[in-house]
Structures are given as C-alpha cells and as structure tokens.
Amino acid sequence: MPETPAVPAALPTPADPAELSAEDAKLVVLARGARSRVAAVEGAAVRDQDGRTYAAASVALPSLTLTALQLAVASAVAAGASRLEAAVVVTEASTLDGAG
Template sequence: MPESPVPPAGAPAGSTAPAELSAEDAKLVTLARGARSRVGAVEGAAVRDQDGRTYAGASVALPSLTVTALQLAVASAVAAGASRLEAAAVVTEASTLDGAGHAAVRDLAADAPVHVAAPDGTVLGTVVA
C-alpha cells in the first residue's frame, strides 16, 4: 500500500496522507464506524491481531472511567490473548489520533499502521510510527 509522505493537518509525527486501504484495513474502518454509531459514541475503533482476529470498541466517558475507543479495542484484544497487533483504525470527528490510544497500540506493535477516519469512513491519514 503506497503512502504519500504528506501528513494530514495536525497529524502526529510519522503520519502519512490518506492512501488506498487493503480490504482487511478497510474492514477495520467499517467495524470502527459500527462501534461508534451503535452507541452514539464520540469515537469508534477496531484492531486486528497477529491471528487476524478483530476487536472493536467505542469511547467510554463515565464519572469514574474514561477510555478512548482505541484503548478499549486494544484492551479487548489483549484480554482475548493477543500479543501483537497488525493494524488499527479509529473513526472520530477529531482530525488527529489521541495520544493514549496511539500509545496502547504501540505497546503491542511498533510498526502497525493506525488509520484515522472521519465518521463517513473517509480516511484522513495513517500513523505509522
């Protein structure tokens, strides 16, 4: 998947401009959109582990607990036994990837692409570092 060296506005270092996603990564965006819309959350996310299994989550904001969608998806993967991630996607109205979710992905994969998409599924960019 070729990626343009031009990052989206406000993107973290290591970001690239939108590129054509593989079918597997496009599925992550679809799962993230579904997780977000199902509960009306601010964000939805999905990850794929080393065995090709996928996990999705939506952002949680309770008085005693706040978890980003990407943190929840990563936590679900780890709870199911994942030891490595191949890719991740976040669907959000924000123009950048949240730091906590990015860190959670990096805990399991230094090089997994994290695709950031708008609520309509348009990929805004990909964080690769």
C-alpha cells in the same frame, strides 16, 4: 465534520477508504459501526496476529474514561492477542485523544 480513519504514521492517510486493502477497510467499517452504535465520539478497531478483529467505542463515565483504541486493545489482549498488526480510529473530533 466527516470521519477520518487514522492509520499508522508510516502509512499515508488515504482520502478514500476504498484505497485501503480489504482487511484494512474492514477495520474502518468495524470502527465506524462501534462508534455509531453508541453515538460515541470515537470508534476503533484492531487486528491481531491471527487476523482476529476487535472493535470498541470511547467510554466517558463519571468514574472511568477510555479511548476507543484503549478499549479495543484491551479487548484484544483479554482474548489472548500477543501482537497487533493494524489499528484504525475514526472520530468526529479534529484530533485524536493523546491518551489513546
């Protein structure tokens, strides 16, 4: 199943990442990279109020489970972000995890 970038509900989901702005396309690339590095089901990337980006992959351990989006947001908050401008989730699953 091909990856589909998830975008906020207010924006249409583009059929092609080339239809995204350069900044949003960068988030898709970062999310895909995070996912592929560890062969995770999901990858996510977020951009904060200063334009800094954070990427993460889903974590599934016996004692801890985090969605990629939860981990990307946690990374941004830990680095001092007070607001997020955009988020992208790429997944091989047919739906996104509701916990994220």
